[in-house]
Amino acid sequence: MPDPNSFLYNNMIKGFVDIGSYEDALTFYFQMLNNVYNRCNPNNFTFPFVLKACSKLTAFEEGKVVHGQVLKLGFSSDVYVETSLVDMYGSCREVVYSKLLFDRMCKRDVVAWNAILASYTQCGVMECAKGLFEEMPVRNVSSWTTMIGGYIQIGDSKEALECFYKMQKHGMKPDKLTIMTVLSAVADLGSLEIGKRVHEYMDTNKIEIDGYVGTALIDMYSKCGNIQKARKVFDGIRSKNISCYNAMISCFGIHGLGDEALRVFREVERTRIGVDDVTMIAVLTACSHSGLVDMGCEIFNLMRKDYGIEPKMEHYGCMVDLLGREGRLDEAMGLIESIEPDIVLLGTLAFACRIHGNVELGEELARRMSELDPTNSGLLVLKSNLYAVEGRWKEAAGVRRLMMDKGIRKKPGTSWIEINNVVHEFVAGDASHSHSKKIYSKLLELSERMKLCIPTTQRCQV
Structure with a gap:
């Protein structure tokens, strides 16, 4: 087009953001600024998408430049632009800037509150996030999901589940993103019974198991040790994406079922969905855990040629582990x-x-x-x-x-270990558990019995 206007530039920027091509979105934005002849000035529709691209790229310096344009062109009082700026600074871990902007906002809707809440959780300051959460005049599903995700980020999966239960008590119905976040907490804890209850909740409330939710379920069942359930979920997903296949390959791989993992990998190849670097990590890990050295070497050597994937440090790590386990x-x-x-x-x-x-x-x-x-x-x-x-x-x-x-x-x-729906956590050398004396006594008994089963020459080495 010889004379593209602001409307066309906005649509191109939005299109690139929608498909995740954030660098291209910023490139078009700067082209728009340079198009002085046609006077294609950005407007209030431009900045939310440009700032989202900066957020996804954690492009702090570029974000500040865009913020300068917002001030220069007089859009600093637009609630959508202001909210996007709060979110951008939060994504760049610049929570002080987020808070300053938020405090200056004349009008704050629930989206703006969620943006500053996300800024706190992304920086791991959960005490501040909790205080802000209690202060919020209105909360929606996104507010609760942000808090749940924040607790998971700092490694407090128990508190994440408590937050999920409170959400339900407040009459808030979880959406797919909430369920996926909760399943991540369950997977971290390895609590199979809680995971089953979440799965039952999904069935009762008719929450569709699409590729993304299905991936979270497969990962949860895998980390809780129930391979059969993971496979059943995988088989039941109608429209599988590459994440589903990656999760299933990883499930078989970490449990030492290398042949099964390879079968799923060959299925991906037949579907022509297109493997990615995560697929390769899962397959190489499966080969490593199952002793399939030659197969792992073959797949690694074909990464560039057949799959167009440049090996990263993680792939080299898998190969070093694979060869190291075999003594090579x-x-x-x-x-x-x-x-x-x-x-x-x-x-x-x-x-x-x-x-x-x-x-x-x-x-x-x-x-x-x-x-x-x-x-x-x-x-x-x-x-x-x-x-x-x-x-x-x-x-x-x-x-x-x-x-x-x-x-x-x-x-x-x-x-x-999970017993009667209660997860018991143990730390090496810790005596804080209520039954620690019995536990250590049983360990001592087992140790003595094991020594009796080991020949004298080996016992000295042990």
């Missing part, structure tokens, strides 16, 4: 040397060295990890364990002493 440490090291590895990748191979007793390579990896993060507690524990594998007890004790002297503590391991 030199091949894994070759992969690491071909890229610039991060501390997680080095740690994956170092852990394999500990399992297979390759102390020399393990020490080299530990040295490189130390250069990246000298005070990493996991690294120091790994070094201590490597020395212990070789019987070098003095060096192992020296590393532990160094940790004590520097006040470095390893984050304790946590596990939980």
